[in-house]
Amino acid sequence: MTPLVPTDQTYYIIDFDSTFTKVEALDILGEISLSGRNDRDDVLNQIKTITDRGMAGELSLAQSIQLRLKLLNAHRDQLPALVERLSTMVSDSFQRNRGFLTEHADQIFIVSSGFREFIVPIVTALGIKAENVYANTFEYDESGNIVGCDEENPLSKDRGKVKLMRELNFDGDVFVIGDGYTDYEIRESGLANKFYAFTENVVRPTVIAKADHVAASLDEFLFDNKLSRSQSYPKSRIKVLLLENVHPIAVALLEKEGFSLDVRKGALDEDELIEALQGVHILGIRSKTNVTRRVLDNAPKLMTIGAFCIGTNQIDLTAATEKGIAVFNAPYSNTRSVVELAVGEMIMLIRNIVPKSNKMHEGVWDKSATNSFEVRGKKLGLVGYGNIGTQLSVVAEALGMDVYFYDVVDKLSLGNARKCQSLDELLAVSDVISLHTDGRKDNKNLIGAREFGLMKQGVIFMNLSRGHIVDIPALVEAIKSGKVAGAGIDVFPYEPKTNNEEFMNELRGLPNVILTPHVGGSTEEAQANIGQFVPGKLLGYMNNGSTYGSVNFPELQLPLLHDSHRLLHIHANVPGILAKINNIFAKYHINIQGQYLKTNETIGYVITDIAKEYADEVVQELKDIDNTIRFRLLY
Numbered sequence: 001m002t003p004l005v006p007t008d009q010t011y012y013i014i015d016f017d018s019t020f021t022k023v024e025a026l027d028i029l030g031e032i033s034l035s036g037r038n039d040r041d042d043v044l045n046q047i048k049t050i051t052d053r054g055m056a057g058e059l060s061l062a063q064s065i066q067l068r069l070k071l072l073n074a075h076r077d078q079l080p081a082l083v084e085r086l087s088t089m090v091s092d093s094f095q096r097n098r099g100f101l102t103e104h105a106d107q108i109f110i111v112s113s114g115f116r117e118f119i120v121p122i123v124t125a126l127g128i129k130a131e132n133v134y135a136n137t138f139e140y141d142e143s144g145n146i147v148g149c150d151e152e153n154p155l156s157k158d159r160g161k162v163k164l165m166r167e168l169n170f171d172g173d174v175f176v177i178g179d180g181y182t183d184y185e186i187r188e189s190g191l192a193n194k195f196y197a198f199t200e201n202v203v204r205p206t207v208i209a210k211a212d213h214v215a216a217s218l219d220e221f222l223f224d225n226k227l228s229r230s231q232s233y234p235k236s237r238i239k240v241l242l243l244e245n246v247h248p249i250a251v252a253l254l255e256k257e258g259f260s261l262d263v264r265k266g267a268l269d270e271d272e273l274i275e276a277l278q279g280v281h282i283l284g285i286r287s288k289t290n291v292t293r294r295v296l297d298n299a300p301k302l303m304t305i306g307a308f309c310i311g312t313n314q315i316d317l318t319a320a321t322e323k324g325i326a327v328f329n330a331p332y333s334n335t336r337s338v339v340e341l342a343v344g345e346m347i348m349l350i351r352n353i354v355p356k357s358n359k360m361h362e363g364v365w366d367k368s369a370t371n372s373f374e375v376r377g378k379k380l381g382l383v384g385y386g387n388i389g390t391q392l393s394v395v396a397e398a399l400g401m402d403v404y405f406y407d408v409v410d411k412l413s414l415g416n417a418r419k420c421q422s423l424d425e426l427l428a429v430s431d432v433i434s435l436h437t438d439g440r441k442d443n444k445n446l447i448g449a450r451e452f453g454l455m456k457q458g459v460i461f462m463n464l465s466r467g468h469i470v471d472i473p474a475l476v477e478a479i480k481s482g483k484v485a486g487a488g489i490d491v492f493p494y495e496p497k498t499n500n501e502e503f504m505n506e507l508r509g510l511p512n513v514i515l516t517p518h519v520g521g522s523t524e525e526a527q528a529n530i531g532q533f534v535p536g537k538l539l540g541y542m543n544n545g546s547t548y549g550s551v552n553f554p555e556l557q558l559p560l561l562h563d564s565h566r567l568l569h570i571h572a573n574v575p576g577i578l579a580k581i582n583n584i585f586a587k588y589h590i591n592i593q594g595q596y597l598k599t600n601e602t603i604g605y606v607i608t609d610i611a612k613e614y615a616d617e618v619v620q621e622l623k624d625i626d627n628t629i630r631f632r633l634l635y
């Protein structure tokens, strides 16, 4: 059977309450009419229950209308306030697809068992014709109280929509979009070709079970039927998987965008992650989820990854780049938190506070100055002088410490910090050593038995960077031998995936050792900053193609899309691709409105903005260019 394709003879029958608007209008009228009454919430709940039972087909429509109007006790004078409230509650996807509503005004009909008095002003504001609205009308007493509805109107009766549709007798295909059982009845009676259960505002399983299709937004309906729309791809079809308890701000931002979210608390292992990533376009993780090449090989829909942290060593960036998956992180949002923890630990450790505190809990009063020192005047050695190392350098100097640093890259020293020419030099000179290198693989066991051997007797040692950088058995040995007088360790080669898993490590139980569960960046402030920052990057990429701040993609900060279509072409960085792209535009006489290109050693990223009208073949030819990794169209 050939699929049904909309034509000029196709009629779109749209429900009003909870479809065109986010709410049931009578619920809102109740909020107005019952305002000030003590039993308001109770009555509103009764009204909502009646609405839901009616929508689910459990109550006759006539019963539902009558029961609700009685409880409402509303007045004609309250209708303007109702219209004003409803005008702010039009469903998001209807608001953004005004173009479709006006372009197809002759074919769009509102069929509702709601009331014309409030439906007409709302829908006509978005381009729908008043004469295409079929709904009930209120009846009033002499004082203007709403006492009922026009009972001659078929829409006031059970199966009223069916009766009305019979009378209208459309000559053409009919698509019904609605959230309720009465909308489905039109299709059931053979008066519509398709019924779309609309779930943007409410999800009614009994209705979904009957539907030909489910549309989580009007965008989905328009996309499926190739009708003109404001989104190139429906956002409700963009799936996001967020792991490791990312901040609720991030969840809210991505939800507000209209994406479909799967939010989970802990990390997943490789097989679990592969399963969870099926159909997912955006992945959000923190430090514990390993995104391996095998994971990426099995996530064909994945377009971008947000690391809600600084480190990205848990992601196979080479594989992600080869597959055209853009990775973003939050390089600055938690640096201050790490610095503050390092300062706090350093002071606690050099004062030998941990064993003293432990003894106090056992009732032992051990007042003595032995092995307790000030940090003032001590030499702090920073391994890695990046964003965290440099901030710690400044704060430590303010505490009166002499700062030394070693970095593989030639870095400008801040304040009076002294640059060491080698790691060995730094290890030999420092009283306190703090690691702040990135988590690249080569840094595995950067500090092992040899390095501990080079350190001063009684050194304070801290690692708040990445677990694999320190050889843990060598550290244990150095603590036991007294070489290391105190250690602050926040990161471990293996870390539990969730808070339910036991922490197993040889460092447990050693004296003057502060162990923390990778919380250097875990402050309310840092997590909120990250929760705000990373979604901004992900949305910039998804909505605009911008890769500014990406850790693996050529960085491009693009102008906002305005009245044009944006074609994004990601390809292997081999010669001649830009020429091939432009030859296609020339062949189809397409005028380029803007073009941006950036490459790195692996891939090239070409963005071209063109006018909206062009042949469908253009897109196919661009996709078919040899060495194309991914192609995307945005508008």
Ligand SMILES: NC(=O)c1ccc[n+]([C@@H]2O[C@H](COP(=O)([O-])OP(=O)(O)OC[C@H]3O[C@@H](n4cnc5c(N)ncnc54)[C@H](O)[C@@H]3O)[C@@H](O)[C@H]2O)c1
Residues within 6 Å of the ligand: 310, 311, 312, 331, 334, 335, 338, 383, 384, 385, 386, 387, 388, 389, 406, 407, 408, 409, 436, 437, 438, 439, 443, 446, 464, 465, 466, 490, 491, 518, 519, 520, 521, 522
């Ligand atoms: N504990 C936490 O919760 C927490 C929070 C944030 C960041 N981190 C980690 O802290 C580390 C530092 O973060 P950052 O933002 O300062 O990173 P950064 O990239 O700004 O700085 C890292 C620096 O280390 C240097 N470096 C790399 N390898 C080195 C080596 N072998 N010897 C000397 N220098 C080396 C780099 O050149 C760079 O200057 C990262 O590993 C990050 O993942 C941990």
Ligand SMILES: O=C(O)CC[C@@H](O)C(=O)O
Residues within 6 Å of the ligand: 286, 287, 288, 308, 309, 310, 311, 312, 334, 465, 518, 521, 522
């Ligand atoms: O919050 C996390 O899981 C990681 C924090 C930190 O290691 C980072 O890389 O920013």
